[in-house]
């Protein structure tokens with residue numbers, strides 16, 4: 001470690017570099033140690049064993065033959081080079097040329113917050129990179145149709161749109177539906193739609209605070225409300241932004257979204273991408289069969305039902321619901337596992353009644369997903385075990401039981417640790433793969 005030795009010698013001679021210089025020297029040495037070698041190379045965002053498993057999964061869908069060299073962080077493959085470069089989510093370069101995904105990452109300086117994925121900090125949203133990987137693994141093309149019956153803030157539908165694939169997203173909450181719809185609309189907006197001055201924005205903020213915000217343009221109507229909810233929530237949780245003030249933070253958040261629009265259009269034009277709109281609506285996953293047109297219609301379902309927690313899911317968006325005059329108990333009463341009275345439900349293997357009810361709903365939603373998929377259709381269901389009052393809630397195994405009971409054929413599982421997760425009740429999640437028999 002040349003640099004390190006140099007620093008030690010300097011120290012012994014009574015000198016020492018600035019911490020900035022030390023950090024730079026460490027960073028370049030480290031980069032050299034792990035720098036990929038070859039023409040088709042890992043992205044720097046590939047850091048865990050789960051990432052290696054996801055790369056393996058998507059290469060199965062995107063190439064004819066491949067080998068992964070984890071030491072050199074590179075791949076050898078046979079197959080359609082241009083297709084791999086356009087779709088893969090874990091490689092930085094294919095035959096020496098940067099992938100579309102690495103262009104997204106570079107443009108937004110983030111591996112998951114590209115396009116409008118970072119529009120709003122929705123609770124329990126998942127990583128767009130995983131959705132992209134699953135779409136690749138399932139070999140879905142431009143004529144495919146994807147379903148997410150627990151679409152939340154619309155990560156599945158947004159990523160499908162970016163990849164030029166149509167999708168349907170359903171969620172029980174008005175806020176999730178609003179976010180997913182807005183992401184969908186922003187993809188097709190011109191830059192001029194978000195050209196507002198500071199004075200315009202302040203006027204809008206005052207109208208919102210006075211409860212008088214109504215705007216004919218549906219994008220601006222929703223965007224301003226969501227930015228306001230996000231700003232007000234930030235002020236309620238922390239004093240970190242007090243110097244900026246509510247106005248300053250609101251304007252900053254707006255400018256961020258306007259920049260996202262510019263960057264998204266740049267990437268779209270550079271790669272001549274054709275985005276496809278998603279169909280988003282508010283609805284109950286347990287009533288999917290009320291839409292008879294959905295029977296056997298979908299090529300794939302990529303979804304994540306709500307995890308079982310003892311914490312308040314809907315309460316996270318309290319400010320928004322209060323502002324919109326929506327009763328939270330009404331929403332909660334349709335939430336998976338939270339329907340009405342549970343006194344008639346027997347406890348199962350010592351699990352609390354509430355958990356048993358949650359499992360009953362989970363079982364039913366899986367049966368309905370089966371019903372909505374075509375023969376040979378694919379399911380990726382992302383679930384996590386949680387620990388509530390010291391007791392493990394074994395959702396992963398229960399999901400397996402329900403999928404098999406519904407008729408699905410098991411294709412595999414990848415455990416994805418949530419390394420930086422703040423909530424210690426959940427340590428990771430599992431992506432479980434199934435097919436409906438042909």
Ligand SMILES: C[S@@+](CC[C@H](N)C(=O)[O-])C[C@H]1O[C@@H](n2cnc3c(N)ncnc32)[C@H](O)[C@@H]1O
Nearest residue numbers: 124125126150152153155172284285306335336
């Ligand atoms: C883990 S989150 C999914 C988040 C989503 N993948 C995203 O990226 O934003 C689970 C979602 O299921 C929704 N949900 C709960 N009960 C539902 C029901 N009965 N029907 C439809 N959606 C429901 C919740 O509102 C929540 O958005």
